[in-house]
Amino acid sequence: SWHCFGACSTGGDVFSFVMKKEGCEFRDALRILAERAGVSLEAQRDTQEDSRRNRLYDINEVAAAYFQNALTSPPGAAARTYLDERKISPVSIENFQLGYAAQAWDALMHHLEERGFDANDVVASGLAIAGERGAYDRFRHRLMFPIRDDRGRVAGFGGRTLPGDSADAGAKYVNSSQSPIFDKGSLLYALDRAKDAVRSEGAVIVEGYMDAIAAHEHGFANVVASMGTALTERQVQLLKRYTRNLTLALDADAAGSEATLRGVQVVTDSVDREYQPAINWRGVIRQQETLAADIRVLTMSEGHDPDDVIRADPEHWRQLVDDAKPVLDHLFDVSSARHDLSSARERSAVVAELAPLVAAISDRVVQSDYLQRLARVAQVDEAMLRLELRQPAKPRAQQAVLAAQSASAAVPSPGVRIVRNHVEEFCLALLFRYPELRAEAPAIAPAIFGQSENRALFDAWIEWSDEGEPKGSRPDMGGMPFEESLTADLRPQYERVINLELPSYDDDALASALRSTLWGIEQQRLRLAKRASLAAVADAPREDGGQIAERARSA
Template sequence: MTQIDDIKARLDIVDVVSGYVPELKKMGRSWKARCPFHSERTPSFVVDPERQTWHCFGSCSTGGDVIEFVRRIEGLDFKEALYLCAERAGVELRAPSQREVAEREVHERLLAANEAAAIYFQAALAGPDGADARAYCESRGLDQTTIETWQLGYAPEGWSGLIDHLVTRGFTQADLVEAGLAIEGDRGAYDRFRGRLMFPTRDARRRLIGFGARAMRPGDEPKYLNTPQTPLFEKSANLYGLDRANDAIRRQDRAVVVEGYMDVIGAHQFGFENVVASNGTAITEKQMELLKRYTHNVVLALDADSAGSAATLRGVEVAAGVAERRGTVELGFGGLISYQEVLDADIRVVALPAGEDPDSLVRKDTERFRTLLAGAKPVLDHLFEVVTGGVDPADARARSRAVEQLLPYLGRIGDEVVRASYVQKVARFAAVDEATVTRLMAEQRLHAAQSMRPQPRPVATTAEVKAAKKATAAPRDGETQLLEVIVQRHESRGTALGLDPGLFEDSLNRLVFAAWLADADLADHLAELDEDTRERYQALRADPLPQYEPRQVGDMVTAMARELRTRRQAARLLAVARDQAEAMRAARQTDGDGSPVAVVGEAADEFTETVQRQKALAREYQVATGRRTRTDDDPRDGSVA
């Protein structure tokens, strides 16, 4: 038994879930409640105590074990959730390495320095030095309650006020430099933030990891200054306000992303609690991954200038795998379109009226802001308007240039029906037939494929083969085969980066996938993995695969993941149907002559609903496995919730 199995054996999933979901009630062999991960009226969240698993049959359409539940409900990554569950189960995980101990000590010291700095900044804002900053806050509509809620502060002018204060509290200048609070100069350290309004930035676990700062004096540059990259803070990997917005995002199943700190604070003041900020930059891939923990529905609320700017949505072609995964990756229009397919996400854009930003509009006309968010357009529709908006219909060359810009994005749409709709739209704009657009798109994709230089497939080493023979056997229900493709074929990375870790229900498989997500060159860092995870990874690498064409790998990963999800949903629905059937039999009554009385009401309705879902899921499975096309669906049968 692995340590993960030991943790799961000691934690009863019903006890853990009921601690977060008090309304969880027993129904037959299972337990049921409204899903804590999305809003719903009819309970679709089912916990199976025999299998120690949970599943949402509603819009989430996902599930997993107790560790996965804690990961999702707490907004953690898998490793963090594992440690939290281990603590609750009384299981001591492997002793941390010296490097891990050192990193933990550094993190704790820097977190303490940030908290102490925040207190200093708040006191300065309330004191005589903060008069101008308080006046600015008042001019922006921030009352005292809001200032205190968001822990806003002020960094006084002067070169060493913060350093002098924190040194007397036991911190060294080196600590403050490492935390990004001070800068090491030729004559010693000096305060990084001076004469600025301070915005503390916390992560999803509410740890104070850094600061944003706005200049108070006209002409001070930059206008906004952030904590530099530190062991705690990475600007492109965090979202301002997520610590306060995560519950609302999960509850509403939608996140609204704005650009600035004031945009977030203003939105929250007026009841839009699912709003976060991208720290003044274009949305990045790491920020999208962070949001994926809470929702797959994202709205980008951009001011008029940013909405039409290539710089705001510039970035990387995620699905094509062109991105440099170790660097800062900003998602451009193409990246966002690819992400919709990879994550099964709905990414939309709302362009605000000229001269308005989210903060000004929500204060001036709250209902208009609400209406604009509700009417946000799919990112490709927005792109089409941006590219074609200024084109003279009579200018054939201008139309051709616009089509050339649009073609790469059309090719990244995975759904054939959706892609055909946009091909038709582009053809009408260009005044050509659809076949011409399709041919141009194919030629461009062929050119892109020919320009790529796929790396040779690594051959399993003798050590990997030996490890595979003695490693704990991995389940062969489809997830292991999927993971083999992921870890063996580098072409899978663009697609697999968007897979939900919860898809891998086997704990060791999930650990391997989490490690692979964090490090594309995992094979070079096996010593950092625990023994069980390392052996599973080596086994996955050693199992030979057919020589798939590089261009097929991404589509294959998508298809395998879809088939795996569908098959598991079918199995879980079958278990629920059996429970409901038993409940109906127990509820049956007989009248005086012994004739049966039909069961009506909630039990019968739930059973009927489950049967309909089973039918729809059977069709989905046939589609996923290529035995049926979507156009063959009978509209009378309904669809999967």
């Protein structure tokens, strides 16, 4: 048993010690202790699937060593020059196991086959692409970043183009394809190295690989990276194992601001709530809901990213982290800057965005402070805003955050909500996440998707994909990832779809799940059509009655 004589004053057995130290659940603590003791656990799970996952991890570990060795070879000179220009130290190159993928058709494929790995497993790992002439390398002439899970296992890779590459080189960053062990939306780059510091200092979340590497190189060990995408719910759930203190530090340009706001929404939706008793002025005790987390936003000057700031002045970065604003302060600044406050309609839009967030504050003193601030921004009487706060807030809080995500200058209507069709999104998530379902695509009519964004995503996916191979992409490019082929207006919806939680399916259950989902969409369409017909029938008598009354008055 153990006991902490510090501020936490907690204790327990060896299992609770590992759970607290590693930030994991009981089953994970049991597995960790069993591995250390050399005990084999008889788990109720598919041993064949476990064996396959372990093979994929082994493939990635061998590939990481291969890329690392290639970086020191003569063909890796361009990658070494780029790292030198970015001021990445040899120690960081070694610690993060950075590497180089050679400009070759199937060099890695041959290397792995020589070490006894099956070609189908290499394709399943996301390192190779199956072609008519055999499997070939996904990554060519790229700087390679091994992406590890929180236990330090190589789950996948990110590959970056090098300066001087032609436009035919494909997307700037390419990741391993989705696999049983790699899901970009559920991993955070450098968390395996940062988790101890995150426990004690909280997490600072940056966007790119280079941002995280620069931070660790200069002693900021609590920094992790979301790898260029909006923060997902699964990434937040992962961080919750280690800390409740989160600071978002993303780019300050237009795209970065949108990513920050999406990250803010994901974080606030994902963290736990606490209920505390509070006595109102009448002496009635009520339970007030508060976020069980401290969420802050670090804002950098335009055109700078964390890598630039840290390398130019590490102490300035430290100060920026210390001065990070509470999330609501950041939303106030963003909303005020995006609207023309000389216009009454624009000020009304600011109130529509921020009032629901102020209404959600449980501390009345803090709420009053923000209310006064909102009154000054909107140039209205504070008493009027208090009346606004008394309105039902159930959909409006969500509406405000969603409205804040919009990059357009249009004034949002206070009554408008973004409606999502979860059945359609689940169907798209199945198609996007499981390549084996592409064979089912010809039987799916685009018109089955009633929501325009979902239908546009499906159309884009059909155009991009032709029997499992990207249309119009060259094999030596590895195929442009689907996300990179999308227009900017579709990417937020794609992010929502691809990050949905899906059950695990075997091959038979997967096809059945798709058919059931399509049947559910069709039933949904039929119900909507029936309601529309009933509404039309119900309107007919009222129209006739009005005509009769009109004739009676004119008689």
